[in-house]
Amino acid sequence: MPELPEVETTLRGITPYLLGNTVAAVRVRDGRLRWPVAPELRRELPGRSVAGLRRRGKYLLISFEHGHVIFHLGMSGSLRILPSDTPPEKHDHLDLVLINALCLRLRDPRRFGAVLWTREPALTHPLLANLGPEPWDVHGDYLHQRAQGRRQAVKSFIMNSKTVVGVGNIYANESLFAAGIHPARPARSVSRLRYARLASSIRRVLDDAINAGGTTLRDFVDSRGRPGYFAQDLEVYGRGGLVCHRCGARIRHKRIGQRSAYFCIICQR
DNA sequence: CAACGGACCTGCCTGC
DNA sequence: TGCAGGCAGGTCCGTT
Numbered sequence: 212m213p214e215l216p217e218v219e220t221t222l223r224g225i226t227p228y229l230l231g232n233t234v235a236a237v238r239v240r241d242g243r244l245r246w247p248v249a250p251e252l253r254r255e256l257p258g259r260s261v262a263g264l265r266r267r268g269k270y271l272l273i274s275f276e277h278g279h280v281i282f283h284l285g286m287s288g289s290l291r292i293l294p295s296d297t298p299p300e301k302h303d304h305l306d307l308v309l310i311n312a313l314c315l316r317l318r319d320p321r322r323f324g325a326v327l328w329t330r331e332p333a334l335t336h337p338l339l340a341n342l343g344p345e346p347w348d349v350h351g352d353y354l355h356q357r358a359q360g361r362r363q364a365v366k367s368f369i370m371n372s373k374t375v376v377g378v379g380n381i382y383a384n385e386s387l388f389a390a391g392i393h394p395a396r397p398a399r400s401v402s403r404l405r406y407a408r409l410a411s412s413i414r415r416v417l418d419d420a421i422n423a424g425g426t427t428l429r430d431f432v433d434s435r436g437r438p439g440y441f442a443q444d445l446e447v448y449g450r451g452g453l454v455c456h457r458c459g460a461r462i463r464h465k466r467i468g469q470r471s472a473y474f475c476i477i478c479q480r
Numbered sequence: 481c482a483a484c485g486g487a488c489c490t491g492c493c494t495g496c
Numbered sequence: 497t498g499c500a501g502g503c504a505g506g507t508c509c510g511t512t
Contacts (some may be wrong), residue, residue: 214505245488245508269506286506287490302490321489323506338508363483372507379505428505429492448505469485471504 213284215269215346215377216420217431217439221290222266224434228292228313229273233260238306240299244319245285248305249328252280256307268342268376272333273307279333280307285323291316292434320430342376346414349375351407358398358406365401366394367468369413378413381426384448384473386413393479394472395465419444447473 213221234256242248255278263274271282271290282290295306295314305317305326317326329336344353357374358365368374370383378386387394389412392405401409425431425439428449432438446456451464455475464473 217505243489245506283506285489286504319489320491321504321506323489361482367483370506381505426505431505468483470506 213269213286213288213431214379214382214420214426215266216382216417216423216441217425218266218269218271218284218377219421220425220433220439221284222264222271225290225292225315226264228434229261229264229309229315231260232313233258233310234307235295235310236306236308238308238314239304240306241304241322244304244322245283245325246327248326249280251328252326255328256280267334267339268345268372269379270339274333278328278330279336281325281327281329281333281336281338282317283325283338285319285321285325287321287430288317288319288324289430289432290434291318291432291436341373343371343373344375346375346377346410346417349410349413351403351405351410354406354410355401355403358401361398363398364395364467365392365398365409366470366472368398369409370468370470375413377417380470381428381445381448382413382416382420384471385416385446388447388474388479389416391479393476394474395467396480447475449473 237252237256239248259275262276265272273280292313293316295308295312302320303316303318307315366383369378390409420441423441426441427438447462450462451473453462455462458477460475460477462473462475
């Protein structure tokens with residue numbers, strides 16, 4: 212579910228409820244996520260107030276004066292603000308209970324997500340330290356430079372978080388369509404000019420998706436439980452066999468690097 | 481290094 | 497109706 216726009220939508224939704232608020236308790240119902248939920252949370256957070264929230268790639272950081280909670284929503288995670296006495300449902304694994312009778316609740320059916328704790332500067336955490344730049348700091352020359360010598364498909368190249376963070380499968384497909392680049396083309400064979408086009412397509416697609424509240428395919432909901440509306444704007448993702456909105460050809464579907472790629476062979480070269 | 485496959489986990493859909 | 501198989505928004509890790 213969550214790519215960068217969904218994480219950003221979640222961050223914007225929860226920030227007003229958390230910033231400056233104080234944690235009363237931490238409830239862990241099932242700590243078996245990708246890694247075990249940090250056991251320190253239960254002793255470190257009660258009585259402490261939230262000093263800041265931010266996003267880095269698809270990671271969501273909740274900062275306290277003495278450390279940071281690092282969330283990753285994996286494939287199926289979502290965070291919601293609810294009254295703290297709301298009965299939990301099946302995959303509601305964790306609550307940060309706040310002193311004003313609200314709570315931040317993590318739901319994650321597939322349990323690919325993560326909830327970690329660090330006392331070090333958040334960006335020095337091993338999971339964050341080697342991330343590439345945010346999409347809004349990426350320009351064509353940088354991509355072109357980094358692609359030199361790489362035979363890997365350009366789609367896999369831009370989905371690599373060391374190249375650029377936040378470009379998951381939906382938005383990789385959409386950005387490549389918008390830029391007119393075939394997803395299987397070797398990264399090193401894309402010209403500098405076309406990388407400039409791709410960099411701006413990535414930014415525009417992500418901005419549009421954020422403004423639509425993210426993409427809901429099956430179950431993404433924002434912090435208030437509402438779906439995102441970008442799915443209706445998708446040009447290629449999930450549209451295999453349907454007609455291209457630009458040229459009328461059939462959208463193709465194949466696997467590239469073990470992920471589904473959707474593209475138009477007329478519009479993308 | 482780069483590139484690839486496997487691993488983690490549950491739910492949903494399709495086809496027999 | 498049941499069941500096997502394939503697929504899904506991510507990304508770390510081990511092996512070539």
